Amino acid sequence: MTRAFNFCAGPAALPEEVLQQARDELLDWQGTGMSIMEMSHRSKEYVAIAHAAEQDLRELLGISNDYAVLFLQGGASQQFSMIPMNLLNSGETADYVNTGQWSIKAIAEAKRFGNINVVASAEDKHFSYVPAQSSWNESKDAVYLHYTPNETIGGVEFPFIPKTDKPLVADFSSSILSRPLDVDRYGLIYAGAQKNIGPAGIVVVIIRRDLIGRVTGLPAMLDYKIHADNGSMYNTPPTYSWYLAGLVFKWLKRQGGLAAMAEVNDRKAKKLYGYIDASEFYSNPVNPADRSCMNVPFVLADALLDKQFLQQADAAGLLNLAGHRSVGGMRASIYNAVPEAAVDALIEFMQDFAKRNG
Incomplete structure (x- = not known):
């Protein structure tokens, strides 16, 4: 079979080595007589797979124990709501930078849960640039600053990490794992899987532990604390997507x-x-x-x-x-x-x- 070259923005191309391994393990994972898709997420076999994936991601990105790493459902779009739900208490403000369509969606969802200040927008030039931070109108009392480092639709990427004394929140869906990243400069990083991590169906959230539990009384499935306390297994996680993400992490390590x-x-x-x-x-x-x-x-x-x-x-x-x-x-x-x-x-x-x- 001749494979085509796939330039899709997402779901995107996966490494051929990963697909071949998944194919070979599809019906029988390491002699268990079961597919990963049939395996209990609480079995010792699957827990080991999940743990290895997290450890490999921590190694690739240099993530310290000051951060929880969550593998969740809902994609990045659900994080547009979960972030303000978990970080903003009543009456609090968050700053957002608008550099394109995904910023717009994040801002619209955040406005449901708090006061949102758009510090800068590139809409005046059809989202063809990143506004210089010196032009931003930041709030003194903002709880966090949110930005989209890479706008998938418009093809705009921040050439800098914003400087702020507030927790920095970033949607890295399109650029995570494409180069080294200084995680310690962020309060929360999130990334939908279907570009550089693995197949659709899972989102990675890297959150500084001191930000977990800021807001109480949330629905269980939308509460970072519950997911962190349960190792991303409060409910049945997207097991096959998590497994494939783990294969991609190992592939990345093999590439250097x-x-x-x-x-x-x-x-x-x-x-x-x-x-x-x-x-x-x-x-x-x-x-x-x-x-x-x-x-x-x-x-x-x-x-x-x-x-x-x-x-x-x-x-x-x-x-x-x-x-x-x-x-x-x-x-x-x-x-x-x-x-x-x-x-x-x-x-x-x-x-x-x-x-x-x-």
Whole structure:
């Protein structure tokens, strides 16, 4: 079987080695006579799988014991609500930075639970840049500062970590594990799995322990304290997604860890942006200093060719290059599991398409 190159923004490509291992273990995990999907989450076998996944993630990101690591259901979108529910008491304020569609969704949900101050917005330039922190209107009494380091849809990535004396909260769904990360600078990090962690169905939350339990009386399934006290097993967790995430963590370690991944990811992005910038047929709308290493949007000089471009790309085995429905155009998501050969093939196709249609 010939596998295509998958540029989907999520659910995204998974490492082929991981898929092969999962295939080989699908019916019988290590001689148990059962699939992981059939195994009790409280069995000693599965508890060992879950523990190993957490330890490998802690090692990859350098997460200290000052933080709880939670593997939860609901995806990042549920965290848009859980974060203010767990961190904001009645009448309290949180600061949010608006750099795109996922920031907008996080802000809308947070407004249900507290006073939300939007410290800065890039909407004035169609979310094509990151506002300098010197321009932000931050609240003196904010409980936390929330931002989206990488906007998947718009292809905007923060080139800096915001400086603040408040707990920093960040949606790392699209960029976590793509490079080293100083977790100690954050109060809470969350990331939907279906980009760089594993398959859809699970979200990772890394929360500083002193922030757990700020708000009491929450529904059990929405309370970080209950999940932390029960090792993310208050209820039956998404066991297969957790298992696959663990395989991805081990794969990352075999690649040399996050520093090695950063080198590859930087090289992939530099190649693709370099070709786009040198072309008169394609262009990227994002301020060069704020471009995402993971999500590369681009447009054709003639939008009437978009449909033809996508059809021919699919036929060439270059899949899921359509831009998000809210912005159109094209987007190549080049996460960890997208090999450099995929970027090379995409550039070759783009060159040929431009030659034939320019």
